[in-house]
Amino acid sequence: MNSTTNSHTSASTPPQDLVIIGGGVIGLMTAYYASRFARHITVIERQSIGHLMASSTGETRSIRNDYLDPFYARLADEARTLWDALQRETNEPLIVDCGCLNLAKHSITPDLSKTYAALAHKNMADLGFDCREFDRAALAATYPQFDADYASLDIRAGVTALPAIRRMLLAHARAKGVQILENTEVTGIIEGADGVTIETATSTILARKAVLSPGRWINELLPLVNGIGQYRVPLTMVKPDWAYFVPPAGQEALYDTDHLPVFAYLDVGAYGHPIYVGHTPGLKVGFYHPADFDPVKSVIQRPEDFIRECLPGFTKVERIDDSHMEGCSYDMVADDHFVIGALPGYRHLLLGSGWRGTGYKFAPWCGKILAQLALQQGTVYDIRTFNPARFA
Numbered sequence: 001m002n003s004t005t006n007s008h009t010s011a012s013t014p015p016q017d018l019v020i021i022g023g024g025v026i027g028l029m030t031a032y033y034a035s036r037f038a039r040h041i042t043v044i045e046r047q048s049i050g051h052l053m054a055s056s057t058g059e060t061r062s063i064r065n066d067y068l069d070p071f072y073a074r075l076a077d078e079a080r081t082l083w084d085a086l087q088r089e090t091n092e093p094l095i096v097d098c099g100c101l102n103l104a105k106h107s108i109t110p111d112l113s114k115t116y117a118a119l120a121h122k123n124m125a126d127l128g129f130d131c132r133e134f135d136r137a138a139l140a141a142t143y144p145q146f147d148a149d150y151a152s153l154d155i156r157a158g159v160t161a162l163p164a165i166r167r168m169l170l171a172h173a174r175a176k177g178v179q180i181l182e183n184t185e186v187t188g189i190i191e192g193a194d195g196v197t198i199e200t201a202t203s204t205i206l207a208r209k210a211v212l213s214p215g216r217w218i219n220e221l222l223p224l225v226n227g228i229g230q231y232r233v234p235l236t237m238v239k240p241d242w243a244y245f246v247p248p249a250g251q252e253a254l255y256d257t258d259h260l261p262v263f264a265y266l267d268v269g270a271y272g273h274p275i276y277v278g279h280t281p282g283l284k285v286g287f288y289h290p291a292d293f294d295p296v297k298s299v300i301q302r303p304e305d306f307i308r309e310c311l312p313g314f315t316k317v318e319r320i321d322d323s324h325m326e327g328c329s330y331d332m333v334a335d336d337h338f339v340i341g342a343l344p345g346y347r348h349l350l351l352g353s354g355w356r357g358t359g360y361k362f363a364p365w366c367g368k369i370l371a372q373l374a375l376q377q378g379t380v381y382d383i384r385t386f387n388p389a390r391f392a
């Protein structure tokens with residue numbers, strides 16, 4: 001537990017400008033940006049910040065701009081600019097810029113021009129993003145680790161370093177006097193004319209506004225809001241199958257962030273992260289059903305299949321499962337868009353949820369928008385697509 005935290009609320013808590021419920025990356029980013037506009041901010045976390053079941057826990061998350069929907073590609077680029085500003089505040093690396101490589105193979109997806117890799121490249125080139133294409137020979141010369149016929153590289157991409165980011169956000173919160181209440185169960189959220197009353201097991205906190213950012217537990221929190229009725233966020237949990245894989249002895253360096261980008265074959269639902277030396281025990285490889293692309297039925301149905309098909313240097317496959325993977329699922333939204341904005345029918349309650357298994361890279365932008373909505377009466381961004389009222 002950090003020194004800014006308490007395990008129970010204080011009876012003397014003054015009225016707050018903002019209470020944030022949920023201490024994952026979205027809640028902490030909201031506190032970060034809100035602290036520019038307000039002095040009294042409280043974050044309430046039901047467990048401890050960084051607990052193993054939270055989606056923002058682990059070692060790395062990919063940061064990339066290669067979405068097929070230009071809207072999310074532009075949003076990722078916008079968020080990346082905020083990440084770069086955050087990086088300037090600390091000496092610890094928050095992002096490792098190793099790039100992100102999308103792969104395609106004739107034998108698996110015969111029409112290479114229709115693959116995610118090719119479409120993402122076209123999109124990035126149209127948007128003026130830094131990107132590069134490879135045919136088989138060029139790929140073999142640059143990234144001999146892969147067996148593929150086509151690849152496209154998103155250059156302003158890589159991995160985020162989760163523990164360093166959490167440390168940075170908690171240090172900032174401490175410096176700004178943000179109150180962080182861990183192991184605190186919310187029992188009621190009551191909106192009144194001038195603000196919100198948050199009831200916890202041990203106290204009552206008054207606030208001008210509240211942001212609900214409890215990750216995939218949003219539909220457990222919503223019933224605690226007075227008068228909420230049947231409103232829920234239509235979420236489906238998708239559990240990716242991922243693990244770390246140990247490279248052949250003596251070849252570890254070929255697979256680290258200095259030599260390998262983040263990689264993905266999203267047509268078949270496979271992705272991976274290079275070894276982040278000193279932080280991760282091997283190459284991270286996962287398999288899931290992508291949100292924004294219909295997966296092709298193929299021989300790749302598990303991380304091990306991807307390794308066999310696309311990483312020929314892995315002669316022996318040694319899998320290390322991470323304890324963090326147990327509880328972690330992607331929170332897919334019915335219409336495949338984030339949920340950001342006022343809770344329908346409420347003036348002082350904001351919702352930030354439904355990150356479609358891809359929210360980490362967008363977190364500074366999401367936190368900034370939630371802070372602006374809560375404390376500045378709006379944002380300059382057009383966020384109508386994310387309006388929670390679409391499910392009302």
Ligand SMILES: Cc1cc2nc3c(=O)[nH]c(=O)nc-3n(C[C@H](O)[C@H](O)[C@H](O)COP(=O)(O)OP(=O)(O)OC[C@H]3O[C@@H](n4cnc5c(N)ncnc54)[C@H](O)[C@@H]3O)c2cc1C
Nearest residue numbers: 022024025026046055056062214215355357358359360361
């Ligand atoms: C396996 C996996 C891999 C991923 N990979 C990527 C990736 O490569 N790139 C990327 O950009 N994104 C990725 N994501 C998505 C990204 O990690 C999430 O979108 C992001 O971390 C969500 O943050 P959050 O703060 O909303 O949720 P969380 O981190 O889950 O935090 C929510 C917090 O709210 C707390 N809480 C819940 N209910 C209450 C309550 N009633 N009262 C108080 N507190 C409460 C929880 O305890 C938790 O700590 C991945 C997700 C998973 C699961």
